[in-house]
Amino acid sequence: MVLGANGGVGSTLVQLARHAGITVIGTASARHHDTVRELGATPVDYRDPDVYRRIRELAPHGVDAVFDHVGGAGLKESWRLLRRRGVLVSYGTAATKDEDGNSRLPVLKLFAWLTLWNILPNGRAAHFYNFWAGKRRRPDAFRARLREDLTQVLTLLADGVLTAQVAAEFPLDDAAAALALAESRTVAGKVVIVP
Numbered sequence: 720m721v722l723g724a725n726g727g728v729g730s731t732l733v734q735l736a737r738h739a740g741i742t743v744i745g746t747a748s749a750r751h752h753d754t755v756r757e758l759g760a761t762p763v764d765y766r767d768p769d770v771y772r773r774i775r776e777l778a779p780h781g782v783d784a785v786f787d788h789v790g791g792a793g794l795k796e797s798w799r800l801l802r803r804r805g806v807l808v809s810y811g812t813a814a815t816k817d818e819d820g821n822s823r824l825p826v827l828k829l830f831a832w833l834t835l836w837n838i839l840p841n842g843r844a845a846h847f848y849n850f851w852a853g854k855r856r857r858p859d860a861f862r863a864r865l866r867e868d869l870t871q872v873l874t875l876l877a878d879g880v881l882t883a884q885v886a887a888e889f890p891l892d893d894a895a896a897a898l899a900l901a902e903s904r905t906v907a908g909k910v911v912i913v914p
């Protein structure tokens with residue numbers, strides 16, 4: 720289960736999973752469902768109030784993994800979708816980014832839930848993935864991990880297994896237009912600024 724399956728990270732996760740022969744359900748807004756289908760996943764609309772019932776219809780016994788960058792109230796639903804031995808990989812809290820107050824609070828709450836779920840004996844696991852983890856404290860290990868991971872991903876890109884989803888390219892002089900298009904959330908894929 721990949722939330723935001725048409726996004727930059729989500730579309731890469733879907734392609735990696737499909738390459739490994741894994742069945743994928745992906746959330747996206749309805750306008751991006753064709754893109755999600757083309758990537759090889761079954762799309763569901765995250766704006767549909769019945770989205771979790773729809774996912775359960777598609778995976779009645781639960782799913783093996785959920786990749787969740789949204790957090791907020793939906794995090795518990797992501798956790799509940801897991802079957803035994805399933806893994807929740809949280810990597811963001813997009814749902815709370817515009818909330819008033821201390822911006823660290825939603826992140827602390829998220830870590831508290833992930834820790835609690837891991838402590839309780841429930842046969843499932845929850846992790847937070849941070850691309851930049853260890854950059855300052857363990858720079859050598861960080862660089863080694865980055866080299867290993869990116870070599871694998873970029874090799875798959877060079878081999879044509881992965882395709883970068885590029886919605887549009889803008890020259891640096893048009894950065895404002897590029898940002899406006901990216902923030903409009905109407906395009907599928909990344910808006911690239913070329914120096």
Ligand SMILES: NC(=O)c1ccc[n+]([C@@H]2O[C@H](COP(=O)([O-])OP(=O)(O)OC[C@H]3O[C@@H](n4cnc5c(N)ncnc54)[C@H](OP(=O)(O)O)[C@@H]3O)[C@@H](O)[C@H]2O)c1
Pocket residue numbers: 722723724725726727728729746747748749751765788789810811812813814848849850851904908909
């Ligand atoms: N922890 C890390 O190491 C790490 C690394 C990279 C990125 N991130 C985080 O990951 C997130 C995604 O990054 P990205 O580059 O892939 O962004 P992106 O290309 O803008 O994609 C965002 C995706 O989220 C979907 N989305 C928005 N609101 C949603 C909701 N309420 N429920 C489900 N899906 C929703 C969008 O769908 P529609 O377009 O259909 O609305 C889109 O597919 C960001 O929050 C970023 O900060 C974390």
